[in-house]
Amino acid sequence: MLNFEFPGGIKIDNPYPIERVEIIQAPLPTSVVLPLQQRIGEEAKPCVKVGDRVLTGQVIAQTEDAFCVPIHASISGTVSAIDKQLIPHKSGLKSTCISIDSDGKDEWISEQGCGQDFLHCDRQTMIDYIQKSGIVGLGGAGFPSHTKLSKAFDCHTLIINGTECEPGIMCDDALMQHHAREVIRGVEILLHITGAQKAIIAIEDDKHEAYQSLLMFNHNARISIQQLPTKYTSGAEKLLIKALLSIEIPSGGFAADSGVVCQNVSSTKAIYDAVIDQRPLVSRIVTVTGNALSPINVEVRLGASFEHIINLTDVNNKAHDYRMGGMMMGVDIDTIHMPICKITNCIFVNNKTQKHIAQECIRCNSCNPVCPIGLLPQQLYWHAKSENVEKCIDYSLMDCIECACCSYVCPSHIDLVSYFSFAKALCKKQTAEQHKIDIARERFEFREYRLERNKQERAEMMAAKKQALKEKMAKDKDKNQEQKDKIAQAMARVKKSKEDNA
Numbered sequence: 001m002l003n004f005e006f007p008g009g010i011k012i013d014n015p016y017p018i019e020r021v022e023i024i025q026a027p028l029p030t031s032v033v034l035p036l037q038q039r040i041g042e043e044a045k046p047c048v049k050v051g052d053r054v055l056t057g058q059v060i061a062q063t064e065d066a067f068c069v070p071i072h073a074s075i076s077g078t079v080s081a082i083d084k085q086l087i088p089h090k091s092g093l094k095s096t097c098i099s100i101d102s103d104g105k106d107e108w109i110s111e112q113g114c115g116q117d118f119l120h121c122d123r124q125t126m127i128d129y130i131q132k133s134g135i136v137g138l139g140g141a142g143f144p145s146h147t148k149l150s151k152a153f154d155c156h157t158l159i160i161n162g163t164e165c166e167p168g169i170m171c172d173d174a175l176m177q178h179h180a181r182e183v184i185r186g187v188e189i190l191l192h193i194t195g196a197q198k199a200i201i202a203i204e205d206d207k208h209e210a211y212q213s214l215l216m217f218n219h220n221a222r223i224s225i226q227q228l229p230t231k232y233t234s235g236a237e238k239l240l241i242k243a244l245l246s247i248e249i250p251s252g253g254f255a256a257d258s259g260v261v262c263q264n265v266s267s268t269k270a271i272y273d274a275v276i277d278q279r280p281l282v283s284r285i286v287t288v289t290g291n292a293l294s295p296i297n298v299e300v301r302l303g304a305s306f307e308h309i310i311n312l313t314d315v316n317n318k319a320h321d322y323r324m325g326g327m328m329m330g331v332d333i334d335t336i337h338m339p340i341c342k343i344t345n346c347i348f349v350n351n352k353t354q355k356h357i358a359q360e361c362i363r364c365n366s367c368n369p370v371c372p373i374g375l376l377p378q379q380l381y382w383h384a385k386s387e388n389v390e391k392c393i394d395y396s397l398m399d400c401i402e403c404a405c406c407s408y409v410c411p412s413h414i415d416l417v418s419y420f421s422f423a424k425a426l427c428k429k430q431t432a433e434q435h436k437i438d439i440a441r442e443r444f445e446f447r448e449y450r451l452e453r454n455k456q457e458r459a460e461m462m463a464a465k466k467q468a469l470k471e472k473m474a475k476d477k478d479k480n481q482e483q484k485d486k487i488a489q490a491m492a493r494v495k496k497s498k499e500d501n502a
């Protein structure tokens with residue numbers, strides 16, 4: 001096993017482990033709600049209207065933004081609404097969604113991919129299939145896979161991230177255990193696309209079954225499976241690259257610039273489906289866990305409600321707190337009447353508890369050593385609290401990955417990470433405002449310059465005109481004199497001739 005050491009991070013055991021990790025197939029939902037806003041980029045535009053019949057996998061909203069992917073119907077049925085609905089986002093805002101009522105038939109569109117013999121397909125065809133199939137990072141980031149792959153020039157190593165990013169989430173473990181063959185084939189597709197010499201599948205050392213499954217299906221010498229000690233936040237991309245390859249990605253830099261491409265393991269399986277069958281991403285595996293139920297992993301159609309899968313396990317009848325995403329980086333939510341989307345990897349259902357009330361910072365310094373990036377959360381906190389953005393920047397605020405390790409260990413229960421995300425937003429706002437001011441100043445300066453230049457040009461033009469007129473007048477004067485002289489000479493000749501004849 002690799003000697004995987006990075007400063008900070010925390011060892012947290014899965015609080016609700018399952019003895020045997022199965023994948024339950026959720027029944028077809030009776031309706032789905034599909035948001036048109038993706039993680040990044042512009043909102044997709046519907047290409048269906050209310051009342052239209054749609055098939056599973058059919059494109060129902062398109063976008064011309066190269067960063068985005070189309071939206072697909074996840075069930076067959078009838079479009080019942082295109083309106084604003086609550087979506088699973090930390091803003092808590094509503095966004096435009098397309099709702100589909102199921103016809104219970106699950107009729108699929110017919111598409112063809114490259115087939116198992118994908119090597120005859122060129123790189124761009126595969127990337128196009130990946131985009132058309134709506135594949136994004138399924139580890140929680142939601143970054144479109146085709147964008148990463150399009151930039152993968154001079155790639156020497158492909159990293160498949162199978163390190164579950166947070167304690168309690170088991171969906172990638174379940175996927176690797178039950179779809180190891182597709183994962184390995186997906187890695188081979190990615191090797192073909194990126195041209196990388198080698199691929200490393202990174203997996204935590206407590207995922208024994210998944211590790212064995214991957215070993216069993218891997219017969220490719222270019223693919224290795226690397227176990228890492230289980231430690232949060234080992235799944236963070238930059239830390240993973242550093243641990244596996246000893247390559248440090250600089251602040252603000254990208255892995256691709258260092259010849260490395262990372263893909264989540266679930267996205268790799270989705271890429272297999274997209275390239276081999278051109279089957280769009282219409283479902284995902286979600287972990288439903290917490291102390292109010294028996295944890296399960298469910299494969300469910302996108303757009304089904306949180307409630308739809310929570311009801312598949314035995315939930316106690318107490319009052320509950322809900323959280324989407326992991327216990328560290330997830331977001332508390334008030335309702336489970338929200339659609340599952342591509343980045344919904346986990347739902348926590350816990351018995352309602354009294355929230356800790358934050359106390360004053362006691363300067364215990366517990367938060368500084370756990371930061372995996374090597375920041376100083378305690379100092380950052382003071383500057384973020386006083387909204388001193390400049391100081392926050394000096395303390396590398398923008399490198400904070402919002403892992404919440406510092407908040408987790410804080411004995412005063414200060415939600416440090418919320419301060420940091422607030423300070424980042426403030427910084428972005430100030431940068432945007434400064435940018436606007438800079439643009440306005442540049443415009444003003446250019447206008448002044450333009451007016452001055454016009455004035456100068458006009459003066460030069462007038463002077464030139466005046467000079468030309470002066471020269472013309474002088475010329476005319478000379479011409480007149482010449483004329484006068486000629487007339488005088490002619491008159492003199494006439495006079496002389498008269499005198500001679502007299």
Ligand code: SF4
Pocket residue numbers: 370371372373374375376377399400401402403404405406407416417420
């Ligand atoms: S949230 Fe930011 S500051 Fe806190 S431990 Fe994580 S990276 Fe460090």
Ligand code: SF4
Pocket residue numbers: 360361362363364365366367368377378381409410411412413414416
């Ligand atoms: S852990 Fe909490 S109380 Fe201790 S120094 Fe950090 S912010 Fe202050």
